[in-house]
Amino acid sequence: MEWETVIGLEIHTQLATRSKIFSGASTTYGAEPNTQACAVDLGLPGVLPVLNAEVVRMAAMFGLATHSTVASRSVFARKNYFYPDLPKGYQISQFELPIVHDGYLDIELEDGSSKRIGITRAHLEEDAGKSLHEAYLGKTGIDLNRAGTPLLEIVSEPDIRSAKEAVAYMKKIHALVRYLGISDGNMQEGSFRCDANVSVRPQGQQEYGTRAEIKNINSFRFVEQAINYEVERQIMLLEGGGTVVQETRLFDADRHETRSMRSKEEANDYRYFPDPDLLPVELDEAFLDAVRKTLPELPDARKARLVSEHGLSEYDAAVLTASRELADYFEAAVQAAGGAGKLTANWVMGELSGALNKSDCDITNSPVSAAALGGLLLRIEDGTISGKIAKQVFETMWKGEGSADDVIEQQGLKQISDSSAIEGIIRDVLDNNPKQIEQYRGGQEKLFGFFVGQVMKATQGKANPKQVNELLRKLLDS
Amino acid sequence: MYQKSLVELTADLQKGIYSSEELTRACLQRISAHDERLNSFVTVTEAQALVAAQAADVAIKAGSAGPLTGIPFAHKDIFCTNGVKTSCGSRMLDNFIAPYDATVTEKLLEAGAVMIGKTNMDEFAMGSSNETSFYGPVRNPWDETTVPGGSSGGSAAAVAARLVPASTGTDTGGSIRQPAALCGITGLKPTYGRVSRYGMIAFASSLDQGGPFTRSAADAAVMLGAMAGFDPRDSTSVERPVDDYVAQLNKPLQGLKIGLPKEYFGEGLDAAVGDAVAAAIDEFKKLGATVVDITLPNTHLSVPAYYVVAPAECSSNLSRFDGVRFGHRAENPKDLQDLYTRSRGEGFGEEVKRRILVGTYALSAGYYDAYYLKAQQARHLIRDDFLQAFEQVDVIMGPTAPSVAFKLGEKADDPVSMYLSDIYTIAVNLAGLPAISVPAGFCNGLPVGLQVIGNYFDEARLLNVGHQYQQVSDWHTRSPQGFE
Numbered sequence: 001m002e003w004e005t006v007i008g009l010e011i012h013t014q015l016a017t018r019s020k021i022f023s024g025a026s027t028t029y030g031a032e033p034n035t036q037a038c039a040v041d042l043g044l045p046g047v048l049p050v051l052n053a054e055v056v057r058m059a060a061m062f063g064l065a066t067h068s069t070v071a072s073r074s075v076f077a078r079k080n081y082f083y084p085d086l087p088k089g090y091q092i093s094q095f096e097l098p099i100v101h102d103g104y105l106d107i108e109l110e111d112g113s114s115k116r117i118g119i120t121r122a123h124l125e126e127d128a129g130k131s132l133h134e135a136y137l138g139k140t141g142i143d144l145n146r147a148g149t150p151l152l153e154i155v156s157e158p159d160i161r162s163a164k165e166a167v168a169y170m171k172k173i174h175a176l177v178r179y180l181g182i183s184d185g186n187m188q189e190g191s192f193r194c195d196a197n198v199s200v201r202p203q204g205q206q207e208y209g210t211r212a213e214i215k216n217i218n219s220f221r222f223v224e225q226a227i228n229y230e231v232e233r234q235i236m237l238l239e240g241g242g243t244v245v246q247e248t249r250l251f252d253a254d255r256h257e258t259r260s261m262r263s264k265e266e267a268n269d270y271r272y273f274p275d276p277d278l279l280p281v282e283l284d285e286a287f288l289d290a291v292r293k294t295l296p297e298l299p300d301a302r303k304a305r306l307v308s309e310h311g312l313s314e315y316d317a318a319v320l321t322a323s324r325e326l327a328d329y330f331e332a333a334v335q336a337a338g339g340a341g342k343l344t345a346n347w348v349m350g351e352l353s354g355a356l357n358k359s360d361c362d363i364t365n366s367p368v369s370a371a372a373l374g375g376l377l378l379r380i381e382d383g384t385i386s387g388k389i390a391k392q393v394f395e396t397m398w399k400g401e402g403s404a405d406d407v408i409e410q411q412g413l414k415q416i417s418d419s420s421a422i423e424g425i426i427r428d429v430l431d432n433n434p435k436q437i438e439q440y441r442g443g444q445e446k447l448f449g450f451f452v453g454q455v456m457k458a459t460q461g462k463a464n465p466k467q468v469n470e471l472l473r474k475l476l477d478s
Numbered sequence: 479m480y481q482k483s484l485v486e487l488t489a490d491l492q493k494g495i496y497s498s499e500e501l502t503r504a505c506l507q508r509i510s511a512h513d514e515r516l517n518s519f520v521t522v523t524e525a526q527a528l529v530a531a532q533a534a535d536v537a538i539k540a541g542s543a544g545p546l547t548g549i550p551f552a553h554k555d556i557f558c559t560n561g562v563k564t565s566c567g568s569r570m571l572d573n574f575i576a577p578y579d580a581t582v583t584e585k586l587l588e589a590g591a592v593m594i595g596k597t598n599m600d601e602f603a604m605g606s607s608n609e610t611s612f613y614g615p616v617r618n619p620w621d622e623t624t625v626p627g628g629s630s631g632g633s634a635a636a637v638a639a640r641l642v643p644a645s646t647g648t649d650t651g652g653s654i655r656q657p658a659a660l661c662g663i664t665g666l667k668p669t670y671g672r673v674s675r676y677g678m679i680a681f682a683s684s685l686d687q688g689g690p691f692t693r694s695a696a697d698a699a700v701m702l703g704a705m706a707g708f709d710p711r712d713s714t715s716v717e718r719p720v721d722d723y724v725a726q727l728n729k730p731l732q733g734l735k736i737g738l739p740k741e742y743f744g745e746g747l748d749a750a751v752g753d754a755v756a757a758a759i760d761e762f763k764k765l766g767a768t769v770v771d772i773t774l775p776n777t778h779l780s781v782p783a784y785y786v787v788a789p790a791e792c793s794s795n796l797s798r799f800d801g802v803r804f805g806h807r808a809e810n811p812k813d814l815q816d817l818y819t820r821s822r823g824e825g826f827g828e829e830v831k832r833r834i835l836v837g838t839y840a841l842s843a844g845y846y847d848a849y850y851l852k853a854q855q856a857r858h859l860i861r862d863d864f865l866q867a868f869e870q871v872d873v874i875m876g877p878t879a880p881s882v883a884f885k886l887g888e889k890a891d892d893p894v895s896m897y898l899s900d901i902y903t904i905a906v907n908l909a910g911l912p913a914i915s916v917p918a919g920f921c922n923g924l925p926v927g928l929q930v931i932g933n934y935f936d937e938a939r940l941l942n943v944g945h946q947y948q949q950v951s952d953w954h955t956r957s958p959q960g961f962e
Binding site for chain 1: 526558559564566576577578580675676677678679680682683684710711712713714731790791793794796797798799800801802805806814818838841842843846850
């Protein structure tokens with residue numbers, strides 16, 4: 001039987017505010033346990049939450065950027081359950097009336113087509129603290145620094161049909177929140193993670209199959225692995241005559257498998273009700289207009305512009321706009337390179353990306369700045385150096401040994417474009433290799449490459465290759 | 479000096495007739511002499527009070543004193559007080575020293591008032607008789623075999639017995655007005671949002687409101703003036719200037735329109751209480767007020783709606799008492815479940831557990847619509863009744879409670895009968911309106927309270943009405959035998 005996979009993702013993205021969603025405590029990552037938890041975060045008796053206005057603005061930005069409705073009235077609700085790292089015994093979230101709903105996002109598939117994924121809703125909520133089970137022998141430590149960190153939970157429609165699509169969607173959301181500047185998207189620090197609802201059904205069947213929810217996946221790779229494992233597990237189960245049970249599963253990254261955490265029967269009844277400590281969030285058109293004006297150029301629009309402005313291919317433009325930082329770098333480099341779009345694209349996606357990968361470095365702290373790279377490309381454009389020499393210059397620049405012009409100057413790498421000088425060198429080469437000239441003239445034309453090589457060797461690669469070719473042919477054939 | 483009103487004490491302090499320290503010592507002396515019988519205090523903060531009194535005396539001498547500078551008062555033990563035990567009448571918080579001040583605590587501190595201690599109360603403010611306290615019942619100074627009312631029973635009894643001139647309370651379904659009525663003093667529940675709830679341990683967040691207990695409306699005007707105001711730390715507090723309550727006390731009542739809801743004078747009302755209230759209303763007529771019969775047709779929904787909304791909110795509000803970070807923690811828990819179960823099982827009393835269970839049930843999947851949502855709809859109907867009435871009248875009057883103070887233990891085993899003692903006060907909380915209870919006579923030697931309900935933010939009028947009545951009556955000046 002042919003099976004169809006049905007996936008919906010719930011992405012939790014941490015909003016990049018300085019203080020928490022309902023208190024003034026700092027959200028900085030990595031502080032000593034419990035040093036960033038104030039009375040409100042600790043859930044002391046008598047404390048009350050006060051909404052951080054910044055999270056509302058950020059959620060509205062996300063809504064506007066995803067063609068969603070930003071609700072004129074949304075309501076915070078309490079999700080009640082007991083857990084030691086949940087100080088109040090309830091999480092403040094949004095339930096019936098989320099701040100953002102009914103939008104979509106288009107993703108690009110591998111075959112070059114695009115697909116629309118519906119966004120059911122995005123709601124604001126506070127994060128819980130962290131339970132530390134390993135560090136204390138036989139005991140559990142509670143770190144509440146994280147408690148009250150603002151999250152936007154983005155829930156997709158079950159429109160995703162494969163692990164690859166899920167990854168493409170997740171990457172697109174990741175790029176978007178970073179473009180919008182509403183999240184740093186740092187997956188190691190847990191600022192961006194997702195739950196995947198996965199089910200399978202016979203190809204052509206209308207009803208959805210029973211789904212399993214895989215919790216807390218914190219990398220693109222794991223999303224793909226977890227979904228693929230889960231799909232295979234469900235198909236094997238069904239083909240063996242079994243049934244899928246609705247349950248929550250955990251992905252074990254070491255074993256590349258999912259395993260059951262709790263079944264539907266064990267699921268909590270969260271007893272949601274509107275939080276009486278907080279007023280409904282009411283937004284008017286004037287507010288949304290003001291937010292709309294602050295929206296940066298979004299990935300899709302930017303990609304289209306790069307294609308039309310710089311003549312890039314769709315593929316190159318998609319790669320370069322995958323993150324706002326990369327696109328910013330590219331555009332700054334193009335400008336410094338005097339508008340050489342295609343050349344800059346090749347360098348950013350080639351040499352630069354390779355070097356960044358090799359030294360495990362991020363584009364935002366690249367040792368070679370966009371302006372510096374542009375300066376190097378400018379020297380290729382104006383013929384000062386060849387592309388080959390440029391790679392050598394780039395390596396030196398990467399080590400922090402100055403600008404392109406400095407390196408060219410210090411290492412004497414300036415391209416020799418003076419015809420008479422090149423001609424002199426060619427004559428020397430020809431004089432020293434009479435046997436090869438004879439063979440060449442005798443019909444062994446592939447020896448032409450040998451002479452080019454000798455000239456380049458004699459000039460340490462600095463001779464303008466085009467000129468070398470022309471002059472050499474002229475002298476040999478004369 | 480303990481027989482004097484707050485306003486009189488302020489005048490005497492400022493004239494230098496006695497110092498705040500002397501006054502504070504006198505109050506401390508009254509507490510040690512009488513409170514063993516009443517049990518109105520959980521904590522007496524003697525050393526701290528004397529330091530505050532000395533500071534107040536300095537301010538008075540420097541001429542920088544306000545109307546509350548140097549005035550001793552007691553906090554209901556529901557307001558967080560930095561460095562002082564804040565028990566909420568519960569074993570759960572018997573070991574809890576609040577690490578911060580409630581906004582109301584801060585405001586009274588800034589006003590120079592001298593906190594003398596924390597008063598006994600029904601556990602987590604759940605009760606109408608002060609019998610659910612972990613620290614034992616409070617006794618009514620008018621008859622020590624009767625209850626003082628609740629949940630702010632300790633605060634009411636302490637003022638009635640002349641241990642302190644003023645105290646704070648909280649009112650979720652009548653917890654200021656009913657004990658004020660049963661103890662023969664003045665108690666004001668402000669409009670929801672007028673007094674900050676920050677640092678006031680939550681029972682039912684959408685209903686709770688702090689307010690003062692005093693012997694007179696004029697004294698309450700001074701207290702409310704200090705307690706009220708917008709607080710950015712409480713999202714439900716309302717950004718609106720605080721009226722000058724004292725300045726409006728003396729407005730004549732000529733032309734005041736009083737609404738008498740027929741639902742507040744029907745079955746269930748003790749006849750003698752009804753007579754006392756009727757007599758009080760006659761006094762208002764003599765002052766130039768007119769009386770209109772009105773109807774609040776959805777009054778019968780208020781007790782059922784309240785006993786869904788309040789338990790629902792409390793079931794969630796009290797989840798934080800889990801033995802993990804503060805409060806009672808079971809010894810040697812064998813696992814997490816055991817820690818939760820025993821900490822909460824041991825820490826909470828019967829009434830609190832009952833309400834948590836009721837509330838948990840009402841919010842459960844499949845029941846939410848039938849209970850919580852329905853109750854919220856009833857709440858809208860109740861509020862609309864009042865809004866309609868206030869198109870016709872300036873204030874609404876009736877009895878505060880259906881009877882005078884009942885015997886200790888009389889209703890303790892019958893929660894429904896206990897709940898009905900708040901039948902006239904609960905609707906006001908559901909609507910979020912302000913209301914005051916003032917002494918209006920006696921039945922069998924026990925005080926009767928007159929409740930005056932006002933429109934939103936009409937506290938100044940309620941205090942004015944109460945004050946004018948107290949100019950022509952002397953119920954509020956009487957003190958219980960043995961405490962004169």
